[in-house]
Amino acid sequence: MRTRNPLIQLLKQCLPEANPIAFSESDDMFAWKVGELAPVQKFPTAATWKYLHPPGESVSWHKQVWFSGHIPKHAFLTWVNVRHRLTTRDRMRRWGLQVPASCVLCSSQDESHQHLFFDCSYSDAVWSHFMVKLNLQPPRSFDPLLSWLTRPSSNSHLVLIIRFIYQASKYAIWRERNSRIHSSISRPPEALISEIKDLIRLRLDPLSRSLAAAAASSSTNPSVSLMATWLSIF
Numbered sequence: 001m002r003t004r005n006p007l008i009q010l011l012k013q014c015l016p017e018a019n020p021i022a023f024s025e026s027d028d029m030f031a032w033k034v035g036e037l038a039p040v041q042k043f044p045t046a047a048t049w050k051y052l053h054p055p056g057e058s059v060s061w062h063k064q065v066w067f068s069g070h071i072p073k074h075a076f077l078t079w080v081n082v083r084h085r086l087t088t089r090d091r092m093r094r095w096g097l098q099v100p101a102s103c104v105l106c107s108s109q110d111e112s113h114q115h116l117f118f119d120c121s122y123s124d125a126v127w128s129h130f131m132v133k134l135n136l137q138p139p140r141s142f143d144p145l146l147s148w149l150t151r152p153s154s155n156s157h158l159v160l161i162i163r164f165i166y167q168a169s170k171y172a173i174w175r176e177r178n179s180r181i182h183s184s185i186s187r188p189p190e191a192l193i194s195e196i197k198d199l200i201r202l203r204l205d206p207l208s209r210s211l212a213a214a215a216a217s218s219s220t221n222p223s224v225s226l227m228a229t230w231l232s233i234f
């Protein structure tokens with residue numbers, strides 16, 4: 001480009017020389033490069049997703065909370081609990097809120113997380129019903145119980161069932177506690193036990209069928225189905 005304009009002449013001097021176009025025998029092609037990975041011709045969906053959404057730090061309780069087949073509302077409450085975000089009365093009082101200290105389930109002790117889910121006679125009646133039937137004696141405090149749930153049995157069906165019971169019991173107890181605070185409705189432990197059994201049986205039915213179908217397609221038929229394991233105990 002020729003010009004007498006001094007400004008454009010100065011600009012031309014500053015710009016690098018244009019590279020000559022390299023002619024090639026082969027056609028141009030697209031290549032997708034994600035992060036430090038080598039370029040590939042096929043768009044790498046999974047690698048791109050992981051690059052844009054880096055996975056968080058792995059936690060030891062992941063399988064106890066988000067196990068395959070979990071009931072979403074139960075898993076969510078367990079996750080809130082794992083993050084120590086349940087607003088029990090002892091916490092609210094520490095924040096300066098004027099709320100009664102006593103446990104609404106038994107009225108005999110102050111409400112704390114440890115009391116509500118482990119030491120309370122009401123909660124114990126719910127949780128123990130299932131543990132006695134399973135002939136198990138798990139730890140009676142939060143963190144040790146969570147660790148125990150990593151592998152509470154050598155039977156994979158029982159592991160799943162125990163995790164379902166843990167989450168469903170926690171959910172039912174927390175809901176009963178809230179129901180007593182916000183309304184005058186209160187139910188006995190037997191009502192919660194019955195409700196928990198119905199919920200788990202409803203969830204296990206389709207889960208058991210899909211596991212059986214997967215096992216049949218891979219020619220690894222288990223001797224006892226998930227549902228049969230549940231029915232043999234409850």
Ligand SMILES: [Zn+2]
Nearest residue numbers: 103105106120
């Ligand atoms: Zn209590």
